[in-house]
Amino acid sequence: MTEKEEVVGTPLDKTLQAHLGRQLRRLFNETAAEPVPDRFVDLLERLDSESPRPPLPGQARAQEAL
Numbered sequence: 001m002t003e004k005e006e007v008v009g010t011p012l013d014k015t016l017q018a019h020l021g022r023q024l025r026r027l028f029n030e031t032a033a034e035p036v037p038d039r040f041v042d043l044l045e046r047l048d049s050e051s052p053r054p055p056l057p058g059q060a061r062a063q064e065a066l
Contacts, residue, residue, distance in 0.1 A: 012020070
């Protein structure tokens with residue numbers, strides 16, 4: 001922290017921190033496990049087909065060698 005930064009409030013109890021961490025992980029895991037809506041999949045497919053992709057690192061060198 002720099003001199004200008006201040007700690008606001010009091011630190012959370014370790015038990016409360018652990019509880020919040022478990023709840024956040026559970027919520028994240030549930031959200032990550034949900035299927036991607038069809039409209040987003042369609043949008044991603046359209047974007048992939050419409051825009052040229054830049055070469056991946058190393059691809060440019062491999063093409064130059066040919």
